[in-house]
Amino acid sequence: MNQQSATIPTVLERLRSTRALTLALAEPLSDADATIQPFDDASPAKWHLAHTTWFFETFVLRDHQRGYRPFDERFAYLFNSYYETEGERHPRPRRGMLSRPTLDEVRSWRTHVDAALEQILPTLGRSAIELVELGIHHEQQHQELFLTDILATFAANPVEPAYGSLAPNNGSDVAAMTFREGRSGIVQAGARALGFAFDAERPRHDVLLHPHAIADRLVTNGEWRDFMENGGYRDPALWLSEGWAWVCRERVTAPLYWREDGTSFTLGGRRDIDWAAPVSHVSYFEADAFARWAGARLPTEFEWEAFAADKDASAGNQLDEAGAVAPRAGERLFGDVWNWTQSAFAPYPGFKTANGAVGEYNGKFMCGQFVLKGASCATPRGHSRASYRNFFPPHSRWQFTGVRLARDC
Template sequence: MKHHYQAIRKLSEKICAPLQKEDYVVQPVPDVSPPKWHLAHTTWFWEEFVLSQHVKNYKRFHPRYAFLFNSYYDSVGERVLRLHRGNMSRPTVDEVWAYRAHVDEQMMAFLPSASETVIRLVELGLNHEQQHQELLYTDIKYILGHNPLFPPYLEDFKETLFIEQDHSYIHIPQGSYSIGHDTTCFSFDNEHARHDIQLPSFAIRKSLVTNGEYIEFIKDNGYKNPLLWYSDGWAWVNEFKIDSPLYWYPKEGNWYRYALSGFEKVNEAEPVTHISFYEAAAFAEWKGMRLPTEFEWEVASDQFQWGQRWEHTNSAYLPYPGYRKPAGAVGEYNGKFMINQMVLRGASVATPPEHSRKTYRNFFHPPLRWQFNGIRLCQK
């Protein structure tokens, strides 16, 4: 466990290595947190839930860090509102690094004596940090992608690892299927309880929708046709003047985009990304198709490649039958967010190694699009 802990903690630091100090404190919008905050918050998790609870006479690194770096655990105590995270010029970046070093030293001393119950909590904490590693990538992209200079994060960063060639459909017969996690490996509480569902037959595409296909949607005035959109989506498009995916810019008759490797021409063969649920649903309607439910996605997922983009589904984020929220503050991790959000399945190019599985339920509000998400279609 010590080696696993160290490897995951070091990956967070590696993700931040290309940044300049000025990059660590920027918060362009409330949904995007400064990299400095991510580094401190993931450290607070260990101090709050492990060290302060299970190490006798543990002395916190700073008496106010619990207030500064608590995210949404209201039962733990007061916290800084999310939209104010970018106002924290203090503590400094160097002080946050010192905080991480202190907590890591204490964790290394404690882990060999940790009970099985605490080890399960540590495993949750490691998966929590991996979630923030993906958020680091997407938040860094938003920060740099809204800088007028469009500075690259890493010039050799690949946002698409392979180009899909087979755009045919997989046909799944009607029947009873088991949904949810059922092994002894780690899983989040929202992946339980495993249960059976009845599905009618359906056909799901082997490949993700490409940039080229999405350009055709734009050319056909997809963003201007109210018949394609949910009512809330149409209001969103008009209020915020949305006419293309996030990070796309028209230039000299072509589409360009900001990628983590820098400003580049859109590659039409790559899967489209950084689109909202509203856009995904409107595109599916334009195609005469639909989005899969999360259950259809899970049942069919062994028959197609996934992992480059989080994939929009037409399923609201709700508890499974038999779901039980864990006791205490850890119960705030997932359960209280099961309203007004939509499920995404799969993983993305920014998902850390060994942090993806077909039962994983990601979730976001319908307008949000700064994650590496994409579209897989089902036939109507």
């Protein structure tokens, strides 16, 4: 059996399960829930279902199935995200104005595209199979965005509806934070040649690490409360200049979704803050200020990657099935919240974008973004790895983002 025929059943199984999970995530939502957009950077749930379908229809079916006709020609304009090569598109800030197509119509489109993908998959060559694999990982990214965006959507509603139910807070004690010595000297970073990875994770290359140590656990909500009570949001000496301007302009005094009454809004509705759980929904600016207050710093992406190289990336609190998720107390390297690093999202030595529209996937965003490592409670299990490079602008905090400290030795 050749490599391609051995791969197709696995790809088909993963395609089916990924597409099914996206539908299951949308099951609790009404058409109205799935249509609205809380702010420009977030997208409606319906748009996520549609855009991931557009990706497969455009880059796989259109280019690799002879005679394929799009389900609806108008959808290309509505559900392209940022692919300039694919032409004009609906403005991102106005995605929440798309009352049509309905959620049911988007589901019908997904069914149509899924049937066509299953039919064509056994006939595809290696390059097309790689596009399907890219589409699967792309949809997994949107599954996480789906949950964080619906959280933002419901948080903007004064009624504060719950997306689903969450287990009670465990109220466990937190062990004192300790620091473990990281690798130093010349190490290799980036994804290996075999196996799936996004283009920004390659090529694998040498980096020099100076002696350092990394915390054995994430910063907790309780520790963040100490930072707040100690005047952390009022002391400009702790903040980068741009960060302090952001704090003042946006009047930031706590992590996103927190209230002064000791509650936070979650996918399970408003709940008492679990002080033992990792702090979440903090920006790079906040993470950097906290690290400085704590007498530490944020790790570089290469320190973090070397620290995680021999760890199980599929372990920890990550997304296994549809439903509400939240960070939980415990010592885990992957899961719960993405870890901010001090590293700018920049190309590795020898990085080259792919040919065609898919070359726009990562490379053109390598400006003004910071790398996050690990995974979160909303990351589909098996999606991440030590070399994975998530990235967001430094003010972003509607994702499940948190803090793991580092310090020099």
